[in-house]
Amino acid sequence: MFISPRHWRRFLKPRMAHIIERLKTINPDVKVAYHSDGCIFPIITELIEIGLDVLNPIQPAAMDPARVKREFGRDLCFWGSIDEQHTLPFGSPDDIRREVLERIATLGAGGGLILAPTHHVQLDTPLENFWAMVETITRSGCPMNSIERVGAAIELREPDRVPVDLHDFQVAASASGLPMSEVFRDGALLAEAMLAAWREFGHDMILLENGTACSAEACGMVVRYCDDTAPVAGRPIVNSLSDVADLQVPDPYVTFPMSEILKATRILARRSATRFGSAHGPTKGRWIWPLNFGA
Numbered sequence: 229m230f231i232s233p234r235h236w237r238r239f240l241k242p243r244m245a246h247i248i249e250r251l252k253t254i255n256p257d258v259k260v261a262y263h264s265d266g267c268i269f270p271i272i273t274e275l276i277e278i279g280l281d282v283l284n285p286i287q288p289a290a291m292d293p294a295r296v297k298r299e300f301g302r303d304l305c306f307w308g309s310i311d312e313q314h315t316l317p318f319g320s321p322d323d324i325r326r327e328v329l330e331r332i333a334t335l336g337a338g339g340g341l342i343l344a345p346t347h348h349v350q351l352d353t354p355l356e357n358f359w360a361m362v363e364t365i366t367r368s369g370c371p372m373n374s375i376e377r378v379g380a381a382i383e384l385r386e387p388d389r390v391p392v393d394l395h396d397f398q399v400a401a402s403a404s405g406l407p408m409s410e411v412f413r414d415g416a417l418l419a420e421a422m423l424a425a426w427r428e429f430g431h432d433m434i435l436l437e438n439g440t441a442c443s444a445e446a447c448g449m450v451v452r453y454c455d456d457t458a459p460v461a462g463r464p465i466v467n468s469l470s471d472v473a474d475l476q477v478p479d480p481y482v483t484f485p486m487s488e489i490l491k492a493t494r495i496l497a498r499r500s501a502t503r504f505g506s507a508h509g510p511t512k513g514r515w516i517w518p519l520n521f522g523a
Contacts, residue, residue, distance in 0.1 A: 233270045239472050241271075245278040252279060259382050261307060265347070266290045276303045282382055284308045285346035286335065294334045305382045306335050307342040307393065310361060316345055317353045321360035328364040332390050339386035342378060342433065344393035351402055351457070358394065362429050365390055374432035393433035398458055400425035409453035412438035415491030422492070423499065436492050438485055446478040446486045 229236070244262075251258050261282035262275055267290040275283065283300070285308030286293055293309050309331045310316060315323050328343065335341045343365060349358075372380070372388045380387040397418075401411040404421040411417045422434050439458035445451040450462040466472060480486035 229266065229268060229270065235469065236271055237274070239469060241274060241278065248279040272300055276300065281305060282307050282342070285344070287346045289313050293331060297335045297337065301340055302384075305340045305342065305384060308344045308346045309335055309341070310343060310345050312345040312347040312349065316357050317350060319357065321356050324357050324360040325364045328361055332365075336390045339381055340384045341390050342381050342393055343390045344433075345395045348395045348397055348437070348458070349399050351398060353399070358429065362392055362394070362431060365392055366430065378432055391432035393435055394425070394429060394431045395435050396425055397422065397435065397437050407455035408457060409455050412453060412459055413485065413488065415488035416495060418488070419492040419495035423496065434496060436489055436496070438489065442485050442489065446480070446483045447475055
């Protein structure tokens with residue numbers, strides 16, 4: 229972990245526990261996901277304790293997926309696990325197929341897996357590797373729709389097949405033909421780009437984001453928007469742990485760019501809400517609400 233478990237317990241755990249408690253008071257059916265790269269074995273039990281439902285991304289370069297399933301599979305759904313550092317960008321389609329089948333056999337045994345890359349897919353990832361991941365899973369007939377499939381996985385029931393999330397916001401924006409600086413500032417353009425990618429690949433979940441700079445900009449950081457890559461954060465606004473207490477929590481309904489992500493969510497909900505799952509959603513219905521605290 230980049231910060232010690234002691235500091236995580238002091239600064240992040242109480243805030244996360246409060247957010248999860250409030251979300252589940254508003255809607256007891258909401259499912260909460262937590263994203264943290266790297267190895268977080270020392271705090272997984274405490275994440276379960278405060279009400280976490282889904283752990284992302286299960287980075288195989290840092291945590292053994294089989295061990296994660298063995299120790300925590302009775303309490304958590306796992307989201308991710310396909311290696312974006314090595315296999316997806318640099319492997320062959322056969323390498324992808326082997327990794328997908330291995331993850332289904334370990335993390336997906338008995339349910340509780342949403343298969344996805346461990347990070348947003350970079351622009352140098354071969355398109356055939358996308359297809360290899362999706363087709364390895366979806367080649368057989370499946371009676372469930374995407375929402376039923378994702379819901380079963382989150383609730384630790386066995387779905388008809390492992391659901392798929394491509395984490396493809398950067399690739400989708402590039403394929404739109406518009407400058408990324410425009411797509412990532414405009415919720416309507418982002419929604420259209422993600423819908424076009426979904427029509428192409430037919431995955432089960434759409435993960436809406438404009439890069440990790442989104443939350444940083446909403447908290448006051450200067451962010452540079454680029455035409456050919458995701459937004460880039462500037463000078464840090466937190467220089468010491470004491471600065472954390474001074475951060476102001478942004479209102480996502482009015483604070484840019486969070487408000488644009490919610491706009492995109494509403495568009496997707498109107499257009500195809502019964503056909504796929506969303507990883508950012510309202511407080512009614514079966515949605516995943518991701519927490520993006522760093523660890």
